[in-house]
Amino acid sequence: MAIHNIDVRDARDRLIDLLGIGETYPLLDLPVRDDQLMVPFENTAKAPIGFSQRGVTYTLHDKNNAPVNRDNGQPFSIEGNSVEALLETPKIDEDITFKILAKKPAWKSGDPGKQGYLHETATVKVGLDVSLKASIKNAPTLDATIDTPKDTDPRIVDYNTSVEVELRNSQEGVHYRLVTLDGKEKITLSAGDDVLGDFKNITLPAKPVTEDVDIRILATKTFESENREPQISLLEIVLPLKVRANSALAxxxxxxxxxxxxxxxxxxxxxxxxxxxxxxxxxxxxxxxxxxxxxxxxxxxxxxxxxxxxxxxxxxxxxxxxxxxxxxxxxxxxxxxxxxxxxxxxxxxxxxxxxxxxxxxxxxxxxxxxxxxxxxxxxxxxxxEPNPAQALTLAWQDNNPSTGWMKVTGGQPGVFYYFRFTSDGADEGLPAYFHKQDENDSALNKGIEQSKIGVGFVISRVGSDESDTDLARTPPPSPLLEIGAMPSGATALTVRAVKAQTRVAVEMNQQAAIPSA
CATH class of the missing domain: 2.60.40 (Immunoglobulin-like)
Structure with a gap:
């Protein structure tokens, strides 16, 4: 039924009553919202009367216009409050329709007061309402392009994450539980006890989930009588929840x-x-x-x-x-x-x-x-490990053995080379290090800012003429190895290669030949 300026007409009538210039009837076209009036067997209902008028009493009547009374003989009634009023019913054991009588106080002693039945009736059905709406509260949609998601659009969460489901307008006296179906078997998803409905929105927490699951809601109404089986129904709504892969695998x-x-x-x-x-x-x-x-x-x-x-x-x-x-x-x-x-x-x-x-x-x-x-x-x-077959070459500096320095070429970048006359002997001089190129531009040398002291920070020797040289792009001169007194008859050096960053080492497959004088 359309609502036509109820608040304005209510204010008008209250002013007339206050000034005593006339007597008004209750407004009879108030909306009675009965879309939620489905209750479990032997439960009471609350009929919502929209825009109830202050000073008006609303009383429950049956279809024959007879008042419906409590066990103590008092009627089921409620005073209007200018907003929605909830008129309680007796316990319901079958579908039934109630009429609602609206009555104003008597204008003067002896008068009955103006009254009339609301145009809308309140129909209460018996059973579990399986059409209730619900939604997953704290999870984004699987499809991030959806601007206005529906309750049933799939949501997605991380592995082993908990969610909460909000059930709207729960039935009073009904217990609710989250489940999923495996064939005909109902597997509980709720974290904790069932949640009791109270005619309001309720929150149902779920256990952490590890795989994609369709969340369902199981409604149960139990009875005090031992001779009556509980009512159990699955709500119609299905809430798909998708779960990302487990990111914590070893x-x-x-x-x-x-x-x-x-x-x-x-x-x-x-x-x-x-x-x-x-x-x-x-x-x-x-x-x-x-x-x-x-x-x-x-x-x-x-x-x-x-x-x-x-x-x-x-x-x-x-x-x-x-x-x-x-x-x-x-x-x-x-x-x-x-x-x-x-x-x-x-x-x-x-x-x-x-x-x-x-x-x-x-x-x-x-x-x-x-x-x-x-x-x-x-x-x-x-x-x-360093390449054990790297082809190292030794040459006397300036082709002059008397200098005691050998030039080392052919090394692997990022590797230190240690030289010994015998496999168990002492290292000769400092190791020879071969510099890497810039990790972002192979045309550039690896600069000081990319090196670490004690690891790859090794100063290369000066070239013969660097006045016009682009040092950033010119490979550094080959490292020099200082050789002490050579054992008589020595013709080669044993070489051990060590990665600068990891200290992973390997003995070279072949010795490095000592150049002839």
Missing amino acids: VSASPSIIDFGAKSTVRIASTQKSAKYQLYIRAIPDSQFVHGTPESGTAVVSVPVTGQPNAQVKMPPSGASWQTPAGYTPVGEAKPGTGGDLSFDTGVLREDTLAIIEAKKDHQAGAKTMPSALQLTHAAAVLV
Whole structure:
């Protein structure tokens, strides 16, 4: 029924009554909202009377215009309050329609007072209202492009996250529980006890969820009589909740230190059958190594190095959704999870390498399939030994053995070379170090700002004429090795190669020949 200026007409009538210039009837076209008047068996209902008038008494009558009284003989009635008034009914055991009598106080003694029945009736139905509306409160939509999401649009959360479901206009005296269906079996999702309805909106907390699930609401009405079975019904609404892959899976590499040009295996523990996993790798730039105690908030991957401090590598940043970090490339194809461990071959590696994992799930949203993807929070580092077959060449400085200095060429960038006359002898002079190029521009040398004292900060020697030389782009001169007194008959030097950043070492396959005088 249309509402026509009820508040204005109510104010007019109150003014007439106050001034005593006439006697008015109650407004009879007030709305009676009965869309919620479904109650469980033997429960009372509350009929909402909109815009109830102050000073008017509203009384419940049956369809034959007879008052409906309480056990003590008093009628079911309520005083108007200028807003919505809730008129209680007796306990209901079958569908029934009530009329509502509106009555104003008598204008003078002996008069009955003006009265009349509201045009709208209140129909109360018996049963569990399975059409109640609900929504997931604290989760974004799976489809972020939806501007005005519906209650039933899928939501998405992180793995092992709890959500809350708001049930609107709950039935009084009914207990509600969150469940999901596995065939005909109802699996409880509620965290804690059932929640009792009170005619208002109620909140139903869920347990942490780990896989995609359709949330349903189970309504139960129990009775004091032992001879009456409880009423149990599933609400019609289905709330799809999608769950991203578990980002906290353990990731490891075996072996974590490999020969130059060898392969390693990256293993993910306890993979999910609902997810696919993709391996990404990149060579580790020097700037990503951490020496000493990491700064607060810096996540690192640590690799034990025999006889040396652990090698530490910064983890690349990751967000709520996958974005391929700069420099990373996929290796092979994505693999489906098995419920157990999953292994990936890194392929041949010649540089220290960091491996990260993309975990992807496909979520069904009606007829559409929508993906979610993220980076696992754990990663694996593979350290590669220096190339033991690197072709080192020694030459006397200025072709003059009397200088006691040899020029070393052909070394691997980022590696120190230690020279000895015998495999168990002392190192000769300082090690020879071969500088790397700038990690962002291979045409540039690696500058001082990219080097760390005690690691790769090694001052190169001065060239013959550097007055017109672009030192940033000109490779530094070959390092010099200072040779002490040579043992009689010595023709070669044993060489040990050590990575500057990791201290991973290897004995060279061949000795370096000492040039003839």
